[in-house]
Amino acid sequence: MRAFTYERAQSPADAAAAVQRQPGAKFIAGGTNLLDLMKLDIEHPAHLVDVNRLGLDRIEATPEGGLKIGALVRNSDLAADIRVRQGYPLLARALLSGASAQLRNKATTAGNLLQRTRCFYFYDTSKPCNKRTPGSGCAAMEGFNRIHAILGASDQCIAVHSSDMAVAMRAFDARVETVSASGSSSSSSVRQIPIADFHRLPGATPHVETALAPDELVTAVVLPAPLGGRQLYRKVRDRASYAFALVSVAAVVVREGRTVTQARLAFGGLAARPWRNEEAERRLVGTDGGADARRAVADLLLAEARGHGHNDFKIPLLRRTLDVTLAQAMTTA
Template sequence: MRAFTFERAPTPAAAALSMQQHPGARFIAGGTNLLDLMKLDIERPTHLIDVNRLGLDRIEALPDGGLKIGALVRNSDLAADPRVRREHPLLSRALLSGASAQLRNKATTAGNLLQRTRCFYFYDTTKPCNKRTPGSGCAAMAGFNRIHAILGASAQCIAVHSSDMAVALRALDAQVETVSASGAARRIPIAELHRLPGDTPEIETVLAPDELITGVTLPAPLGGTQRYRKVRDRASYAFALVSVAAVVVRDGRMVTGVRLAFGGLAAKPWRNEEAERRLIGTDGGTRARDAVADVLIDDARGHGHNDFKIPLLRRTLHATLAQAIAETI
C-alpha cells in the first residue's frame, strides 16, 4: 500500500485550494472508481481530499424551470427524484441502467462524469497504455478491442468513456459548474467537458488541476418523448457497447425537435447535430432514420474486434427512434 495523507475539506473553495497546495492530490467522494484504481496501482494519490461534507448533495428547482443537481447527489437519489423522473426521464433511465444498486448508492454526480475508462489495457499495468503512461503505446490497437471507440479516436488511444449518465446529460444540454482555488466559478457546457484523445489521451477533461465540480444544471424540459437504450453483453452490470439517448418532439406527423447522444462509441458522449437536422421536418420514417445513421457512421472506423459496432449503431438508432416517434404525441 502506498502512503497518502487525508483531509476533510470544509468548503468547495477550500477543497480546490488544497488541491492546488498538494501536487498529486485527488478529490474523493463515493470512491467507487478511485479506490479500485488505487488498489491496482494505477492511481497513486499522495493526498486525498474528502469532499463529502460540502453540502453539494441537493437537487434544486431553478426559476427558468430547470434543475440544479449538486455534485454529491448520489446516482440512486438522482434517478429516484420525482422531478427527474417526470421532466427528465431519460436521465433516470440512464442512471438505472448503470452499475449495481450498491454502487449507485455511493457514486456521485461529479464522480460519474469523471470516471476513468474501463479499457482492459488501461487496467492492466503490464500492458502499454498512453492514457496511463504517456508515450508507452496503445495495446488495444492490435489487441482485443471489442469495447473500444469507432468515433473520435486517434493513433494514441481508442478507449471510450463509460458513463451512461453523461450520455443522457449530453442529450439534455446540461452545463457543469465548477470552482477553482481562487474562488472563481465557471460554467462548462457538457459538450466541452470531455476531450477527445488526440495526441494527449492522458488529459481527459478541460478542468484545471485545482478545479472542483460543484454541480450540474439542466435547462427547462424540451418536451416530447425521451428514451434511453443500452446494448451490452449482459442484461445488467455491464458497460454499453452502444447506447442511444433520444429526445423527440413532434407537431402532428412532423418531427420538430430532436436531440441524440451516444455512448460506447468515443472518449466522450457523442452528438452530431448535422445528423439530428436530418430528422427535423420529416415523419421520422425509415428513410429519415437511415439518413441520420448515414451521417453518424460516415466517419466511423472499427479496429477489428469492434467492427460490429458500426451496424449495431445503425440498428440501435433505428429501434430507439422508432419507439420514441411512435410514442410522441
C-alpha cells in the same frame, strides 16, 4: 495501495485550495472508481481531499425552469427524484441502467462524469497505455479491442468513456459548474462548462480527459428547462446488468402531429466522450421519422466511423440500435 495523506475539506473553495497546495492531490467523494484504481496502482495520489461534507447533495429548481444537481447527489437519489422522472425521464433511465444498486447508492453525480475508461489495457499495468503512461503506446490498437471507440479516436488511444449518465446529460445540453483556487489564498474562481466541452477527445494527449484544471472541483450540474417529447435510453451490453455499454442511444424526439420539430440524439460506447452529431439531428427535423429519415440520420452519424478489428460489429450494431430507438420514439407515448 501506496501510502497517502487525507483531509476533510470545509467548503468547496477550501477543497480546491487544498488540492492546489499539495502536488499529486485528488478529490474523493463516493470513491467507486478512484479507490479501485488506487488498489490496482493505476492512480496513486499523494493526498486525498474528502469533499463529502460540503453540502453539495441537493437538487434544486433553477429560475429558468431547469434543475441544479449538486455534485454529491447519489445516482440512486437522482434517478428517484420526481422532478427528474417527470421532466427528464431519459436521465432516470440512463442512471438506472448503470452499475449495480449498491454502487448507485454510493456513486455521485460528479464522480459519474469523471469516471475513467474501462479499457482492458488501461487496467493492466503490464501493458502499454498512453492514457495511463503517456508515450508508452496503445496496446488496444493491435489487441482485443471489442469494447473500444469507432468515433473520435486517434492513433494514441481508442478507449471509450463509460458513463451512461453523461450520455443523457449531453442530450440535454447540461452545464457543469466548478470552483477552483485562484492566485489569492482568500478567494476562488467559479465557472460553468458546457458539457459538450467537458470531456476531451484523445488526440495526442489521451491522459488529459476533461477540461478541468487539477485543482478544479465540480460543484453541480445544471439542466435547462425540460424539453418534453418522447425520451428513450437504449443500452446494448453483453449482459443484462452490471455491464458497460457496447452501444447506447439517448433520444429525445418532439413532434407536432406526425412531424418531428426537435430531436436530440446522444450516444455512448462510441468515443472518449458522449457523442452527438447535431447535423444528423437536423436531418430528422421536418420529417415523419420514417425509415428513410432514420437511414439518413445513421448515414451521417457513421460517415467517419472506423472499426479496429474486433469492434467492427459496433458500426452495424449502432445503425440497428438507432433505428429501433427512433422507431419507438415515433410511436405515441
